[in-house]
Amino acid sequence: MQTFERDLRLEMLNSLLTTPHRKLEQVADVHKEMVGMDPIFYGHLAVWYQRSGDVRDHKEVFVGNLLASDLPEHRDAGFVLLQELPPYQVARVVDFLKTLRGKLPRSARTAVTRYLRKREADPAFFDRAALRQRKAMKHLYASLHIPPGARADAVLFKDTPPPDSLAHVIKAVAKAETPAEQARLIVEHNLPFTIAVGAVSKLTPTLLVALINAMSPQEVINNLASLKKRGALDHKEVKALIDQKIERAATSDRVSAYKARVASEVADLDAETQARLEKVTDEQVKKRGRITKSTALLVDKSSSMENAIELGKRLGALISGIAEGGLTAYAFDTAPYPVKAKGDTLGDWERAFGHIRAGGATSVGCALEAMRLRKEAVEQIILVTDEEENTSPYFADAYEAYQRDLSVAPNVIIVRVGNASTWVEQKLQEKRVQVDTFRFEGDYYSLPNLVPLLARPSRLELLLEILDTPLPERDDK
Amino acid sequence: MSDNDALNRVDLCFVVDTTGSMGMFIKAAQRHLLDAMDALRAGHDIDLRVGLTEYRDHPPQERSFVTRFHAPKPDLQAMQKAINALKAEGGGDAPEAVFDGVHAACGEMPWREHSRRFVLLVGDAPPHGARAHERREEAPEAEPAGGRGRRSRAADLCPCGLTVHDVTAAAESRNVTVHALCMVADAATVGAFTAIAGGTGGACAPAQSADKIVGTMGAVLEREFSSLPFDRETLRVARGIGEPDTERVAEALGCPRVQAAASLARLGKRGFLDALSAA
Numbered sequence: 154m155q156t157f158e159r160d161l162r163l164e165m166l167n168s169l170l171t172t173p174h175r176k177l178e179q180v181a182d183v184h185k186e187m188v189g190m191d192p193i194f195y196g197h198l199a200v201w202y203q204r205s206g207d208v209r210d211h212k213e214v215f216v217g218n219l220l221a222s223d224l225p226e227h228r229d230a231g232f233v234l235l236q237e238l239p240p241y242q243v244a245r246v247v248d249f250l251k252t253l254r255g256k257l258p259r260s261a262r263t264a265v266t267r268y269l270r271k272r273e274a275d276p277a278f279f280d281r282a283a284l285r286q287r288k289a290m291k292h293l294y295a296s297l298h299i300p301p302g303a304r305a306d307a308v309l310f311k312d313t314p315p316p317d318s319l320a321h322v323i324k325a326v327a328k329a330e331t332p333a334e335q336a337r338l339i340v341e342h343n344l345p346f347t348i349a350v351g352a353v354s355k356l357t358p359t360l361l362v363a364l365i366n367a368m369s370p371q372e373v374i375n376n377l378a379s380l381k382k383r384g385a386l387d388h389k390e391v392k393a394l395i396d397q398k399i400e401r402a403a404t405s406d407r408v409s410a411y412k413a414r415v416a417s418e419v420a421d422l423d424a425e426t427q428a429r430l431e432k433v434t435d436e437q438v439k440k441r442g443r444i445t446k447s448t449a450l451l452v453d454k455s456s457s458m459e460n461a462i463e464l465g466k467r468l469g470a471l472i473s474g475i476a477e478g479g480l481t482a483y484a485f486d487t488a489p490y491p492v493k494a495k496g497d498t499l500g501d502w503e504r505a506f507g508h509i510r511a512g513g514a515t516s517v518g519c520a521l522e523a524m525r526l527r528k529e530a531v532e533q534i535i536l537v538t539d540e541e542e543n544t545s546p547y548f549a550d551a552y553e554a555y556q557r558d559l560s561v562a563p564n565v566i567i568v569r570v571g572n573a574s575t576w577v578e579q580k581l582q583e584k585r586v587q588v589d590t591f592r593f594e595g596d597y598y599s600l601p602n603l604v605p606l607l608a609r610p611s612r613l614e615l616l617l618e619i620l621d622t623p624l625p626e627r628d629d630k
Numbered sequence: 631m632s633d634n635d636a637l638n639r640v641d642l643c644f645v646v647d648t649t650g651s652m653g654m655f656i657k658a659a660q661r662h663l664l665d666a667m668d669a670l671r672a673g674h675d676i677d678l679r680v681g682l683t684e685y686r687d688h689p690p691q692e693r694s695f696v697t698r699f700h701a702p703k704p705d706l707q708a709m710q711k712a713i714n715a716l717k718a719e720g721g722g723d724a725p726e727a728v729f730d731g732v733h734a735a736c737g738e739m740p741w742r743e744h745s746r747r748f749v750l751l752v753g754d755a756p757p758h759g760a761r762a763h764e765r766r767e768e769a770p771e772a773e774p775a776g777g778r779g780r781r782s783r784a785a786d787l788c789p790c791g792l793t794v795h796d797v798t799a800a801a802e803s804r805n806v807t808v809h810a811l812c813m814v815a816d817a818a819t820v821g822a823f824t825a826i827a828g829g830t831g832g833a834c835a836p837a838q839s840a841d842k843i844v845g846t847m848g849a850v851l852e853r854e855f856s857s858l859p860f861d862r863e864t865l866r867v868a869r870g871i872g873e874p875d876t877e878r879v880a881e882a883l884g885c886p887r888v889q890a891a892a893s894l895a896r897l898g899k900r901g902f903l904d905a906l907s908a909a
Contacts, residue, residue: 456831504876
């Protein structure tokens, strides 16, 4: 790989990892640039991201752009990847192509037609999709003018679901005369919570048990606020069932680490449930990779860096559970403050940072200087800062001394916070230090994106892994 | 007054260029300052105290004064009079003693304990050391004893030796956030003002966007002071527990941990938890 080519691809990867989600236009612009710069790499990156990435917007834009590609291999890959998405995401891919790219290529229509026909051919598969994501399914048929099969038409458009359909069961639940009968139907047909809850007039503990039994661990986490509102956490047996589901979420392959954390923050839960959700988060993060390199986490606590302290806690919790090579942490203003957590949960890091307050001027190099004097050699450094250093020792100078005295050359990952400059990065580049940057925009969902960077010896290795990711091929040609 | 009552303290120091080149802007600048005072007072139940620092230039360019500080008055109307009495005179060459103005304000303003602290810099010319704000200068051969940060080329220095680093360090070490209003759009002035403000977590805007700066400061106040009753409760609970333990505070208040953590961060930054941390 030529240096120029490598740098360009690193730049693409950096853009991908740092664009905040829920801003589809911004995401689309980043992708447009990436496609233009290096379409071959883009294809491999798209497939790699579907398997390794977290952010839904990126996944959808990747699939849309592959389907609209001039390269047949990319269109085929987009075709295959679209089949793996849930209906609401397929609908978002279609809308992305129509609105932000201005056209719906024939390949996309073919892929969606195949998607719908495959579901129609399997009534159970179709019913569940139609029940959970009715609006998205209708949108796909209607917006692409794809004629529905007779059964699909009856379920989605005519509102005359056949007796063997789940839509029919939902109507039966609404008409059932007793909570016991409703519970029986919910359990027998494994009805999803969000749908069934709308069909029952009054939620009894029996019904709640039936509904929670039908939920996946991820659904329980996603709906914790709703369950709490409906009194599920106040009932001992129901709460025990919820706890069981959350326990299972820790080992499930289909649970998002950060949804668990967000749920714990927004649902105003009791301490015990929060602790369970933290465990889910920690276990899920551990599945994303192991950091074998010894690592230092240096967090700027100067006057303007109140947000960095909060981020430092979260990064500490994120990394410590997977840092097999050891983790050293400091906060700093013009002096270094060692931070020692007793465990690897957010609670442990909250306590470790408990006495750290934003304040003071900024010497980004002082913590590294302390590490040099204490002979704490590490292979990588995560620096959480706005790079606005104003007091000696400066980081690049401290790095030089550290490298010289301890005979190590750690790579540096700068996590930028607030109105950051590029000062530290520039000075490190002048000294030919391997430095990567990650812009934190307040989106805690994006933090697990750091794990692949930290878990590999270098970004070059990550690039090679991406290039080695094969494009999936259609099996129907 | 207990320090609990200090929760709504805001200290603001205006730092204004009053050299001759500001003559055409001085009325607009005065209006912006008064607007800022009114906006900050109007939207919040805050205890506002305002100081004022004028800056001009070093001799021989200007012999009247380099900086002149007006201490906060017992009532804000007296400060309004002081602002209205500002006169633009002298100054000599284009760059002015911007660094001195901000540095002096940080050092001379009697910041109250636990107050939220702002400097609002208003000017139309860059500091001496036009390139100093770019911070791409060569590394010093030797740091001066008791040094004031890195030195750029001598010709680029402010006559007193101050650099942007000294100024931002002075502000940060006193927990002061600097915002800046640029009365002109030339790159050197905007760049320098942005570097000063950015280095303290503040923002810089052109004078045409004065509302934006006032809005930014208002947003900070909104964020910090809209939760005053909650912060009072947090402080009471933390003191009762004897330590700023987020989980215990959250449990006692019956709120999510993240809400308690944010409240403790606000209180901690302003020094309300120092006694607990030291205990």
